[in-house]
Amino acid sequence: MDLHFTDAQATAEERVAVDSEMGAPESSWQSGQRQDSDRRDNDGQSSERPIGDTRTAFAAFGGDAHGRRHRLLPVLHAIQNRIGWISPGALNYIGLRLDIAPAEVHGVASFYGMFSLQPRPPIVAHVCDDIACVTRGSDKLCADLEGKIGPAGSSCSGGRAIWLRSQCLGLCERAPAVLVTSAGEKSHERVSAPASADAVESLMDDAAQGRLPAEPDVLNVQISVPQSAQNRAGKESEFLPLRLLHRIGKGGAPTLETYQKLGGYRGLRKALDLGPEGTLGELAASKLLGRGGAAFPTAKKWEALFLQRDLLRHDPARAHCVICNADESEPGTFKDRILMEGDPFAILEGMTIAAFVTGARQGYIYLRGEYALAAERMQRAIQSANENGFLGDNILGSRLQFNIEIRRGAGAYICGEETALFNSIEGYRGEPRNKPPFPTQSGLFRQPTAVNNVETLVNVPGIILEGGSAYARLGTENSAGTRLFCLCGHVARPGVYEVAMGTALRQLIDLAGGVVGSGKLQAVLLGGAAGTFVGPQELDTLLTFEGTRAIGATLGSGVVMLFDDTVDLRQILLRIASFFRHETCGQCVPCRVGVVRQQEALQRLVIAKPLGSVTQEVAMLREMAQAMRDASICGLGQTAASALESAMQRWSLFA
Amino acid sequence: MTQSPNNSQPLDAPRPTIPLPRGPVPQAPPERERRSIEIKIDGESVAVAEGSTILDAAKKLGIDTPTLCFLESLSPVNVCRVCVVELEGARTLVPACSRKVEPNMSIRTDSERVRLSRRLVLEFLASSVDLSTAPAVHAYMDRYDAHPERFGSARATVAQPVIIDNELYVRDYSKCVLCYKCVEACGVDAQNTFAIAVAGRGFSAHIATEFDVPLPDSACVYCGNCIGVCPTGALMFKVEYDMRQAGTWNESRQTQTDTICPYCGVGCDLTVHQQEGQIVGVTSPVDHSVTHGNLCIKGRFGWQFVQIQPVDPDGK
Numbered sequence: 001m002d003l004h005f006t007d008a009q010a011t012a013e014e015r016v017a018v019d020s021e022m023g024a025p026e027s028s029w030q031s032g033q034r035q036d037s038d039r040r041d042n043d044g045q046s047s048e049r050p051i052g053d054t055r056t057a058f059a060a061f062g063g064d065a066h067g068r069r070h071r072l073l074p075v076l077h078a079i080q081n082r083i084g085w086i087s088p089g090a091l092n093y094i095g096l097r098l099d100i101a102p103a104e105v106h107g108v109a110s111f112y113g114m115f116s117l118q119p120r121p122p123i124v125a126h127v128c129d130d131i132a133c134v135t136r137g138s139d140k141l142c143a144d145l146e147g148k149i150g151p152a153g154s155s156c157s158g159g160r161a162i163w164l165r166s167q168c169l170g171l172c173e174r175a176p177a178v179l180v181t182s183a184g185e186k187s188h189e190r191v192s193a194p195a196s197a198d199a200v201e202s203l204m205d206d207a208a209q210g211r212l213p214a215e216p217d218v219l220n221v222q223i224s225v226p227q228s229a230q231n232r233a234g235k236e237s238e239f240l241p242l243r244l245l246h247r248i249g250k251g252g253a254p255t256l257e258t259y260q261k262l263g264g265y266r267g268l269r270k271a272l273d274l275g276p277e278g279t280l281g282e283l284a285a286s287k288l289l290g291r292g293g294a295a296f297p298t299a300k301k302w303e304a305l306f307l308q309r310d311l312l313r314h315d316p317a318r319a320h321c322v323i324c325n326a327d328e329s330e331p332g333t334f335k336d337r338i339l340m341e342g343d344p345f346a347i348l349e350g351m352t353i354a355a356f357v358t359g360a361r362q363g364y365i366y367l368r369g370e371y372a373l374a375a376e377r378m379q380r381a382i383q384s385a386n387e388n389g390f391l392g393d394n395i396l397g398s399r400l401q402f403n404i405e406i407r408r409g410a411g412a413y414i415c416g417e418e419t420a421l422f423n424s425i426e427g428y429r430g431e432p433r434n435k436p437p438f439p440t441q442s443g444l445f446r447q448p449t450a451v452n453n454v455e456t457l458v459n460v461p462g463i464i465l466e467g468g469s470a471y472a473r474l475g476t477e478n479s480a481g482t483r484l485f486c487l488c489g490h491v492a493r494p495g496v497y498e499v500a501m502g503t504a505l506r507q508l509i510d511l512a513g514g515v516v517g518s519g520k521l522q523a524v525l526l527g528g529a530a531g532t533f534v535g536p537q538e539l540d541t542l543l544t545f546e547g548t549r550a551i552g553a554t555l556g557s558g559v560v561m562l563f564d565d566t567v568d569l570r571q572i573l574l575r576i577a578s579f580f581r582h583e584t585c586g587q588c589v590p591c592r593v594g595v596v597r598q599q600e601a602l603q604r605l606v607i608a609k610p611l612g613s614v615t616q617e618v619a620m621l622r623e624m625a626q627a628m629r630d631a632s633i634c635g636l637g638q639t640a641a642s643a644l645e646s647a648m649q650r651w652s653l654f655a
Numbered sequence: 656m657t658q659s660p661n662n663s664q665p666l667d668a669p670r671p672t673i674p675l676p677r678g679p680v681p682q683a684p685p686e687r688e689r690r691s692i693e694i695k696i697d698g699e700s701v702a703v704a705e706g707s708t709i710l711d712a713a714k715k716l717g718i719d720t721p722t723l724c725f726l727e728s729l730s731p732v733n734v735c736r737v738c739v740v741e742l743e744g745a746r747t748l749v750p751a752c753s754r755k756v757e758p759n760m761s762i763r764t765d766s767e768r769v770r771l772s773r774r775l776v777l778e779f780l781a782s783s784v785d786l787s788t789a790p791a792v793h794a795y796m797d798r799y800d801a802h803p804e805r806f807g808s809a810r811a812t813v814a815q816p817v818i819i820d821n822e823l824y825v826r827d828y829s830k831c832v833l834c835y836k837c838v839e840a841c842g843v844d845a846q847n848t849f850a851i852a853v854a855g856r857g858f859s860a861h862i863a864t865e866f867d868v869p870l871p872d873s874a875c876v877y878c879g880n881c882i883g884v885c886p887t888g889a890l891m892f893k894v895e896y897d898m899r900q901a902g903t904w905n906e907s908r909q910t911q912t913d914t915i916c917p918y919c920g921v922g923c924d925l926t927v928h929q930q931e932g933q934i935v936g937v938t939s940p941v942d943h944s945v946t947h948g949n950l951c952i953k954g955r956f957g958w959q960f961v962q963i964q965p966v967d968p969d970g971k
């Protein structure tokens with residue numbers, strides 16, 4: 001393609017950042033040295049087009065056919081991490097190297113919250129003011145920072161740092177949470193949670209002086225996983241045997257060796273014995289439903305790819321793909337983060353079994369951009385699995401071929417939606433696609449693709465090992481197995497909990513030590529911003545897909561967020577509405593404008609200045625909710641009013 | 656073509672200098688026979704070829720479905736959602752413009768749910784975008800009884816200054832409904848220039864060159880294909896814009912003449928719009944097999960020289 005660029009030139013440092021991701025330019029067409037092979041004569045003969053970087057396993061998808069475009073997100077990260085913002089010159093250089101028009105590079109870069117297209121100090125403190133942190137002092141934290149530094153956006157540390165308000169960082173069990181990012185030759189991230197203004201200020205100073213600790217965060221199992229062995233001493237009987245969390249924290253930082261010692265990779269070995277069909281049979285018998293929110297039968301999803309395996313043999317241009325959805329950005333959700341930090345090999349094992357069944361040779365983990373420690377641990381796990389024959393060309397001597405690549409998100413909740421996720425990996429704006437076609441027919445790079453949530457995949461090795469029917473006996477008839485819940489807000493021991501499906505909400509809250517704050521429960525938010533509120537009179541609800549559905553609620557991503565009776569729920573609803581206003585991709589009208597009108601109406605109600613009467617406003621909100629639910633393209637718009645509607649049903653908040 | 660030559664005498668065909676192939680003249684392979692699929696719309700049965708959309712089927716029954724982001728010549732993006740219909744058994748409404756028919760579908764195009772969503776979509780648009788040069792949308796707003804003013808006067812809109820950075824066309828993104836058509840026309844669906852893209856996210860999503868540089872600094876080649884597809888007048892010939900500003904634009908006094916572009920051998924169809932002896936714009940029919948509505952800078956804008964001549968009142 002003949003591209004046109006403005007005169008803006010990349011600095012030497014910006015070029016180094018891009019080249020460190022892409023390798024040195026191979027031809028003058030990508031701004032390298034001019035060579036003979038760069039000639040493109042108009043007889044169309046002599047110019048052998050240099051092929052893009054094929055180091056990544058995407059070669060499995062047909063080499064240069066997809067161009068280099070799928071490298072766009074990693075390259076944008078490389079610039080942002082090194083420079084702290086993406087300049088017009090850097091953007092041009094990216095376009096040149098990847099053969100993408102600069103307007104398109106700009107369109108993609110400006111889609112993501114983590115990329116700055118204006119000069120910005122290299123150090124940024126992202127201070128969460130979202131709904132779980134609000135219950136644990138984020139207001140005071142922000143007020144203190146305002147007092148010390150100035151309003152959000154003000155700089156400190158000699159102009160080298162700023163602080164910004166942020167939505168949920170997925171650290172809600174340690175609220176209020178702060179993430180400091182520091183761009184530079186050695187970019188760093190560091191979490192402070194629970195945070196104080198002093199701690200944030202000194203972290204920023206440390207960052208400015210290059211003194212941040214090497215590790216981005218510490219997984220403290222005693223805090224984040226209250227059911228873990230460390231907390232059990234002597235009270236073993238209070239706890240169910242854990243299936244998903246049992247390895248977390250045992251033997252320190254996760255290694256392949258301890259993973260195997262604790263039973264790891266036995267599921268995969270069994271699967272290899274059973275064969276793809278037998279493995280699929282066990283999975284079907286387990287009745288496992290996806291844990292990412294939509295509760296779709298995992299076996300059905302894999303079977304759709306399994307049934308297309310024959311086509312793979314006849315058509316070398318086809319390739320199946322499995323994706324682990326680790327974009328976890330639903331406010332209040334942090335379970336996937338803890339699984340990745342504490343038990344990364346279990347995710348790899350689950351994905352490898354998925355590959356074995358579906359015939360995929362390439363896997364991706366789409367990992368939330370803010371999750372630095374999880375990314376580090378997953379990366380280390382992949383490397384170690386590769387070196388020891390658990391990934392690669394001949395897995396466990398079975399000739400199974402499978403590779404996994406991590407792709408970091410960049411601050412866009414919508415990219416957790418599976419089809420938006422495909423676009424994001426492919427280097428396009430993270431806008432959902434219309435369905436049909438469904439991902440199992442046409443997903444990543446238009447190939448049959450199975451997307452699964454982290455928790456779903458962690459369930460798999462155990463299911464194969466113990467047998468599907470054993471798993472199905474756990475939980476209830478229609479909701480098999482155990483489930484992770486993210487307890488946060490006004491609860492005594494926030495953290496991730498594993499209980500059998502069918503546990504009553506009250507029991508779960510008791511397990512976490514009950515209500516704190518004023519001690520009087522006002523409301524529970526189930527399933528996050530896209531979820532539903534329930535009241536104290538509904539605590540006997542059984543936590544199953546069907547039990548929650550019966551009261552018009554949802555399990556969603558497993559959030560159980562408690563609010564005591566001092567909380568102004570209207571403010572919480574407003575914060576949720578602002579979240580959607582910020583996170584809609586903007587593609588379809590009902591959602592793009594609907595979430596704005598919804599937030600505006602709510603704002604008017606909160607300050608008691610309704611247009612017309614309160615009744616009129618509420619009726620209008622209901623109408624908008626229905627149009628968003630009915631006419632939006634994806635789940636974001638379809639559920640953007642659900643928390644609000646559930647609250648309006650239960651309480652008269654605006655009378 | 657305005658006129659056929661008066662001279663009906665057959666001309667001698669030029670003699671080919673390359674020998675003609677002796678076999679039969681090669682022909683394009685016949686189009687694959689497409690299965691016919693029967694569906695029900697508002698209780699009536701209709702059969703359409705496999706691969707058709709619900710919109711095609713509705714059209715066949717004479718049902719007028721509002722559309723904004725749809726155009727025959729572009730790949731469907733189905734983002735405006737004004738065409739949604741109710742599909743029996745589906746959880747949500749589905750876009751008629753892109754959803755392919757499947758056997759035994761049962762569709763309702765005028766149910767309460769459909770009317771509500773269409774009304775809200777129109778209200779959402781009209782409350783955030785200046786639709787003053789989009790008469791078709793106003794007709795739909797009347798049909799669905801849309802009242803955008805009910806969202807109050809403090810509501811967020813996309814109002815912004817008009818961009819006039821070249822002599823050929825202006826961009827007034829206060830009128831942009833973000834239908835993606837211009838981006839598609841500038842990109843793989845027609846022009847392959849990629850001068851503009853959707854940038855930003857959510858309500859701030861907008862059409863932009865890289866870092867909003869002026870068009871002359873961008874990759875734009877002024878084919879004007881984006882103007883041709885814009886449904887709201889956000890993209891407008893400078894001539895039209897100036898005349899509107901001066902209050903002299905008057906469509907009822909305009910005529911349209913079909914002709915063929917004189918510049919090169921491609922043979923693009925031009926529709927020349929003129930008012931009071933002045934050319935005020937050039938379009939090309941979407942259904943024309945050569946252009947599909949697309950032109951290049953010469954066909955689209957290369958008529959200024961015609962106006963350099965003083966207008967001859969006798970039309971000679």
Ligand SMILES: Cc1cc2nc3c(=O)[nH]c(=O)nc-3n(C[C@H](O)[C@H](O)[C@H](O)COP(=O)(O)O)c2cc1C
Pocket residue numbers: 289290291292293294295296298325326327328329330413414415416417418419451452453454456457634635636
């Ligand atoms: C707006 C939106 C955000 C989503 N975010 C996530 C996410 O962060 N993680 C996730 O696993 N699924 C997310 N999903 C659901 C995915 O689209 C998909 O259904 C899921 O990853 C499938 O995995 P499962 O079958 O294992 O549940 C999201 C869906 C929507 C509509």
Ligand code: SF4
Pocket residue numbers: 414431432583584585586587588589591592632633634635636637638
């Ligand atoms: S519903 Fe919202 S997030 Fe989903 S495609 Fe539409 S605008 Fe984007």
Ligand code: SF4
Pocket residue numbers: 837840841846848849850851874875876877878879880881882
């Ligand atoms: S005039 Fe042509 S090249 Fe320029 S923006 Fe419009 S479609 Fe693209």
Ligand code: SF4
Pocket residue numbers: 830831832833834835836837838862881884885886887888889890
């Ligand atoms: S400028 Fe016109 S064609 Fe382009 S997105 Fe806006 S309304 Fe659509």
Ligand code: FES
Pocket residue numbers: 128129130131132133134167168169170171172175176177331332333
């Ligand atoms: S980290 Fe603050 S709400 Fe989740």
Ligand code: FES
Pocket residue numbers: 721722723724725732733734735736737738739750751752753
């Ligand atoms: S015309 Fe169908 S969604 Fe826009």
